[in-house]
Amino acid sequence: QSIVSLSEVDLWCLLIERVQTIASSCAKIHTPASMVLAGSPVSVSCSIEDDCPLTKGKDFRVAWKIDNHFVPSNLSYQESNRTYGVIIPSLPDTGAFIACAVCEEENCQIVNGVIVKVGNPPSVPKNLRCSLNLTFPRRFLCQWDPGQEMSNLPTNHTLHIFRAMSENVRYVIPPGVHFYSIPPESYSFFSEMEINVTAVNVFGNATSETLKLIPLETAMFDPPEIKRIEADVLGCLNYSWSLAKSQQWLMTHFSVELRLKTVNNQLNKELVFTFFKQENKINVCGLSHGTNYSTTMRVKYTSLSKWSEWSDLKIATTLMKAPTGSLDTWLKVYDQTAQLYWKPSEKFSANGWNLSYTVESKEPKKALCVTRENHCFFNLTKWVKKVYLRATNAMGSSVHTKVPVYRRRGLGSVSNVSVHPQSETSVLVAWGRPASPQVTGYVLEWRPLCETPAAPLSFTLMDKNNSSTIVTGLRPYKPYEISIYPKYVDRIGRPLTLMAYSSQKAPSVAPELNVTEISHSYIKLHWDEVPLEQRNGIIQGYTISFWHERDKIKVITTEKTRIVVRDLQPLTKYYALVTVHTMGGSLNGSVVTLATGKIDGIEMVLFVIPACIGLSLLIIIVVFACVGKNERVKMCLWPIIPDPANSSIKRWTDTDSLQGMPHFKEDMEPVLVYMSHFSLLDLAENEPFKSDYVKENQWSHDIDSHDESHPSFQTCVRYDTEHDKDSIPYATVVFGGPYQNHSSSRPAYVRSESTQPLLGADDPGSPPPYENVSPSGSVSQIQHFTTFPQKSTESEENEELWDEFPMLKSLEISDNVHI
Numbered sequence: 001q002s003i004v005s006l007s008e009v010d011l012w013c014l015l016i017e018r019v020q021t022i023a024s025s026c027a028k029i030h031t032p033a034s035m036v037l038a039g040s041p042v043s044v045s046c047s048i049e050d051d052c053p054l055t056k057g058k059d060f061r062v063a064w065k066i067d068n069h070f071v072p073s074n075l076s077y078q079e080s081n082r083t084y085g086v087i088i089p090s091l092p093d094t095g096a097f098i099a100c101a102v103c104e105e106e107n108c109q110i111v112n113g114v115i116v117k118v119g120n121p122p123s124v125p126k127n128l129r130c131s132l133n134l135t136f137p138r139r140f141l142c143q144w145d146p147g148q149e150m151s152n153l154p155t156n157h158t159l160h161i162f163r164a165m166s167e168n169v170r171y172v173i174p175p176g177v178h179f180y181s182i183p184p185e186s187y188s189f190f191s192e193m194e195i196n197v198t199a200v201n202v203f204g205n206a207t208s209e210t211l212k213l214i215p216l217e218t219a220m221f222d223p224p225e226i227k228r229i230e231a232d233v234l235g236c237l238n239y240s241w242s243l244a245k246s247q248q249w250l251m252t253h254f255s256v257e258l259r260l261k262t263v264n265n266q267l268n269k270e271l272v273f274t275f276f277k278q279e280n281k282i283n284v285c286g287l288s289h290g291t292n293y294s295t296t297m298r299v300k301y302t303s304l305s306k307w308s309e310w311s312d313l314k315i316a317t318t319l320m321k322a323p324t325g326s327l328d329t330w331l332k333v334y335d336q337t338a339q340l341y342w343k344p345s346e347k348f349s350a351n352g353w354n355l356s357y358t359v360e361s362k363e364p365k366k367a368l369c370v371t372r373e374n375h376c377f378f379n380l381t382k383w384v385k386k387v388y389l390r391a392t393n394a395m396g397s398s399v400h401t402k403v404p405v406y407r408r409r410g411l412g413s414v415s416n417v418s419v420h421p422q423s424e425t426s427v428l429v430a431w432g433r434p435a436s437p438q439v440t441g442y443v444l445e446w447r448p449l450c451e452t453p454a455a456p457l458s459f460t461l462m463d464k465n466n467s468s469t470i471v472t473g474l475r476p477y478k479p480y481e482i483s484i485y486p487k488y489v490d491r492i493g494r495p496l497t498l499m500a501y502s503s504q505k506a507p508s509v510a511p512e513l514n515v516t517e518i519s520h521s522y523i524k525l526h527w528d529e530v531p532l533e534q535r536n537g538i539i540q541g542y543t544i545s546f547w548h549e550r551d552k553i554k555v556i557t558t559e560k561t562r563i564v565v566r567d568l569q570p571l572t573k574y575y576a577l578v579t580v581h582t583m584g585g586s587l588n589g590s591v592v593t594l595a596t597g598k599i600d601g602i603e604m605v606l607f608v609i610p611a612c613i614g615l616s617l618l619i620i621i622v623v624f625a626c627v628g629k630n631e632r633v634k635m636c637l638w639p640i641i642p643d644p645a646n647s648s649i650k651r652w653t654d655t656d657s658l659q660g661m662p663h664f665k666e667d668m669e670p671v672l673v674y675m676s677h678f679s680l681l682d683l684a685e686n687e688p689f690k691s692d693y694v695k696e697n698q699w700s701h702d703i704d705s706h707d708e709s710h711p712s713f714q715t716c717v718r719y720d721t722e723h724d725k726d727s728i729p730y731a732t733v734v735f736g737g738p739y740q741n742h743s744s745s746r747p748a749y750v751r752s753e754s755t756q757p758l759l760g761a762d763d764p765g766s767p768p769p770y771e772n773v774s775p776s777g778s779v780s781q782i783q784h785f786t787t788f789p790q791k792s793t794e795s796e797e798n799e800e801l802w803d804e805f806p807m808l809k810s811l812e813i814s815d816n817v818h819i
Contacts, residue, residue, distance in 0.1 A: 026052035027111040029100050035117040035153070037203050038093060042116055045085040046100035054102045054109055063108055065099040066091070091118050121204030122155045123147025125197040128208050130182075132189075132219040134247050140187055140215055143179040144197050144208060155201045161186055162194040162210075173197075189216040190252075216301050221247055221308040224256075224299050227280075229316035236285040237316055241297060254299045257307070258284060263292035263315060290320030290352030290393065320352035322396025327389055329403045330443055330459045332492075333380065340403065341375045341459055342389060352393035361387050375456050380405065408491035412436055414484050419500040424476040427502050430468035434486050434493065439464045443485040443492075446471055449499070450478055450533040474502040477536040477584075504537030506585030511542070513578050513592045516562070520570035520597050526562035527578055537582030545577045568596050 031044045046062060048055055062084040064071040076086040084100070099113035123146065130142040142159065149155050157173040159180050169186050187193055192214050198207045222244035230238040239258065242248060253276060260271040273284055287293065296310045325348035332339045340359060344350070359369040359376050361384050368387060369376035380387075388400040415432040422428050429444060441464050447457035462469060474480060482500050486493035511527035518524070530539065546565050547553040556563055568574065574596065578589045 026054055026102065027100055029098075029112040029114050031098070031114050031116060034115065035119055035202065036091065038118045038120050039090050042088045042091055042098070043085060044088070044098050044100075044114060044116075045079060045083060046112060048082040048084070048102065048111070050082070052102070052111070054104075054111065058104055061103050063101045063103050065101055065110065065113075066096045068097075068099075091116060093118055117153075119150060119153045119201070119203050122199035122201045122206050123149070124206040125157065125178075125199055125208040128195065128197055128211050130195060130211065130213060130215075130218055132215045134219050134250075135222065136246055138184070140182045140184070140218075141179060142182060142195060142197075146178050146199065150201075153201050153203075155199055158198045158200065160196050160198065163187075163191065187215050190214060216252075217305050219301060220306045221254075221299050221301070223309040223311045224297055226295065226297060226311055226314045229295065229314055231316060231318050233285070234289055234319045234321065235287050236283060237287060237293065237295075237318060239282040239284065239295070239297075240280060241282065241311075242280050243299065252301070254301060255303065255305075256282065256297060256299050258282065258295060258297045259310070260284070260287070260293045260295050262288070263294055287318050288349055288351065289318055290350060290395070292317045292353065317353075320393060320395045323351050323355065323391040323393055323398035324349045325398065326401045327391065328459075328461055329389060329401060330445065330461070331387070331403050331405065333405060333407055336379055336381065337377070338380045338387075338405070339375070339377050340369070340387070340389070341457065342401075343374060343459075348391075348398075350391065350393065352395055354393060356392050357389060358392065358397075359387055359389050373456070382407075406490065406492045409494065411438075411486070411488050411491060411493040413494040413496045414442070414486055415496075417484055417496050417498060419482065419498065421502050421504075422470060424503045425474050426470055426472040427474065427482075427500055428468060428470050429482060429484070429500075431484050431496070433464075433467060436488070438488045439486050439493075440489060441487045442466060443487060444469060444471070444482070445485070446474075446480050446482045448475070448478060449481055476503040477501065477505055479532060479535070499538065501537055504582050504584030506587045507536050507539075507580050507582060508534040508587075510580050510587045510589035511561075511578055512589060513544075513576055515594065518594065518597060520599050521568050522564055522566040523568065523574070523594055523596065524562070524564050525576065529561060530580060535582065537584045540581045540583060543579040543581065543586075545579070546574060548572055548574045570596050570598050572596050 026049055028047045028049070029044065030047075031042065033042075036042055044064070046064075048062070054060065062076070062078075063073075064076050064086040066088065071086055071088065075088060076084060079085050086098075088098070095115065095117040097113055097115050099110045101108040101110045103109075125144040125146055128142065128144045130140065133139045133141070144157075146155070146157070154175050156175055157178070159171040159173060159182075161169040161171075161182065163169075163186075171180055171182075173180055192212060194210050194212050196208050196210045198205055224241050224243055227240040227242060229240075232238065237260075241256070243250065243254075256275045258271075258273045258275075260273075271284075271287075273282075275282055292315060294313050294315045296313050298308045298310050300307045326345055327342040327348055328345045330341045332341075342357070354372075356370060356372050357374075357376070358367055359378065360367045361380075363383065363385075364381075368378040368380075385405055387403045387405060389403055390400050391398045412434045414434055417429070417431045420428045420430070431442075433439065442462045443459055444462065445457050445459040448455050458473075460469065460471075471482070479499050479501060481497060483495040483497040485495045507530050509530060511530060513525050513527050516524040516526050525544070527542075541557060541559045542561070544556045544558070544563055544565075545553055546556065548569075554565070556565070565576075572595070574594045576592045576594060579586050580589070
């Protein structure tokens with residue numbers, strides 16, 4: 001359904017006022033209904049008056065507008081001479097202002113108009129509900145949800161009541177009211193009746209679903225009252241109860257629920273009993289003996305009714321008898337001192353209160369400990385193999401629980417113990433079984449570390465097939481020490497202990513940074529550990545942020561409680577911040593301002609003296625090395641370049657030069673003999689020297705003279721130009737026969753490995769590579785030196801050669817000198 005907004009209504013009112021003066025003398029407008037059903041067509045007619053000033057003596061036409069928008073001309077028609085009509089198929093959901101306009105050419109003037117509203121049938125009432133209030137004054141109230149309503153379309157509701165064997169009743173509800181209190185004469189507490197609601201407006205009506213009920217079933221009773229509780233039979237309690245005073249006149253069956261809880265955590269158990277009875281006495285059995293129970297109750301009429309509120313709490317105790325069942329025990333022996341802990345087993349029943357426990361031995365027979373706690377410390381002699389524990393109340397004692405004494409220890413512990421939080425108050429403890437097959441079970445113990453006074457430990461026993469268990473009842477953010485012991489046939493294994501939290505968060509406090517030592521280049525910092533009770537989790541580490549400018553932060557992560565920050569600048573102000581981390585969060589400490597010092601005289605001396613000593617030792621070592629290795633150092637720094645002009649080759653004798661050389665046969669290959677940087681090569685007699693061995697245009701030779709005793713050593717050098725005098729060649733002299741008995745064949749020269757440039761080259765660059773003379777090949781194939789003139793005599797050739805090699809000329813060997 002649509003609701004017309006106030007802005008639209010105001011606009012229509014202004015338009016109506018504007019055309020009132022014209023309408024009174026120009027036109028009358030009529031519509032069959034000022035409100036129509038949504039989606040229905042609307043017809044409107046307009047009668048133009050004869051004396052309308054807009055039409056006198058003018059050619060005009062009539063147009064229609066809806067909310068200032070022209071209506072298509074095909075929807076309008078002319079009923080008579082000056083009466084015009086329009087049929088609109090449907091209007092907007094909010095309604096519309098329909099206007100009649102007189103037009104001359106394109107100029108139109110509204111002469112009258114009417115507002116037509118749009119409506120819908122009423123919504124179906126929903127969620128019809130009725131409830132009986134038995135508190136005086138009693139009232140039977142029915143309510144419903146009307147759905148969406150239109151403010152401009154009144155909707156009335158009617159409540160219908162149908163009862164068997166009675167006249168139907170109808171109540172008309174005022175507009176805007178959606179509840180009705182049915183008077184007492186129209187209903188009965190225990191009789192069934194039917195109720196529905198009908199909504200009516202000008203466009204129709206709608207009826208809700210019919211509600212079938214018995215009035216008393218809809219009643220919510222006041223909390224009942226427990227009058228008395230008696231314990232006259234073992235394990236049973238008898239209750240006397242009644243309804244509230246304002247409802248005690250009702251005499252019928254009720255559903256009653258009792259909730260019993262043990263007091264002082266004697267048993268972590270809640271019992272609920274439901275009864276359907278008319279009597280005001282209830283007997284509850286199967287309870288524990290000598291146990292305090294707190295009891296509360298509530299009532300309702302049938303299963304379809306609502307429960308009343310719980311009654312006030314009442315406490316009662318069942319009859320006592322001697323305790324029954326055995327206790328779970330955990331005995332820890334240290335030399336002759338024993339610590340015994342116990343707790344009720346699943347089969348143990350205290351059957352009373354004010355229990356006391358007695359620990360005794362039979363050999364010798366004596367009481368070791370009597371206490372009301374759940375633990376006891378006592379001394380044991382080495383002969384005691386077992387101790388016995390019994391519980392006692394006012395009615396008697398339980399049977400003895402036998403506790404074996406295990407003095408031997410040392411077998412393997414469990415492995416891979418891990419703790420996983422399950423909730424804020426519980427953790428899952430898992431472990432790996434020992435390798436030994438003699439394991440008979442496990443003992444898991446835990447105790448809080450921060451309680452004052454120190455709380456006794458708790459424990460649980462498990463068989464050998466278990467490898468995990470859940471520990472409950474822990475406090476969040478508090479540390480617990482958890483230990484797991486394997487039990488063997490005749491001893492207890494070594495424990496494995498760790499600290500655990502059921503849940504963690506950031507520590508409550510952050511450590512404070514303290515300066516241990518400060519220098520110009522480093523700062524030593526330390527801090528105290530966060531107190532255990534304020535850690536709220538296991539400390540994972542610390543982060544120290546160190547900076548002197550915001551964009552140059554040095555971050556150091558450590559698990560220790562002290563650090564040394566190095567490479568600092570002297571006389572500089574620094575800032576430091578420590579952050580402590582747990583698995584549950586982190587907490588920053590306060591920023592500490594630090595300032596490095598300046599370099600003092602002592603530090604300068606301590607730095608300079610070792611530096612000077614080290615430098616002095618280095619100089620001394622270098623000097624001694626240079627003195628001890630004079631020749632080697634001199635050769636490294638100033639290498640000796642051989643000077644053939646000052647060579648001692650003239651003083652060498654035949655014996656000196658050939659000392660130590662092997663005697664070669666005639667058919668062996670010639671051997672190079674290296675003498676300093678000058679070497680001689682003998683060629684076999686069957687390989688005469690070829691004059692074309694010397695490369696052409698590279699050297700010019702004149703044979704000046706030769707030594708008759710050494711015909712192969714015929715090398716005198718001559719300088720052709722001043723440039724040639726600056727270069728000194730070295731060569732290997734090749735002999736064509738045995739060294740002492742060679743023939744006078746022309747010598748061949750093979751360049752040595754010296755880097756001294758050759759003479760006579762026009763190109764100052766490196767000469768072509770040289771090759772050793774092959775003893776089996778022709779010397780002329782090498783072509784390293786200039787060829788001798790074919791028609792020159794031996795003396796001319798010698799002269800030419802000595803002129804080409806002035807250095808070798810100075811080494812000319814005479815007949816009476818032997819190499």
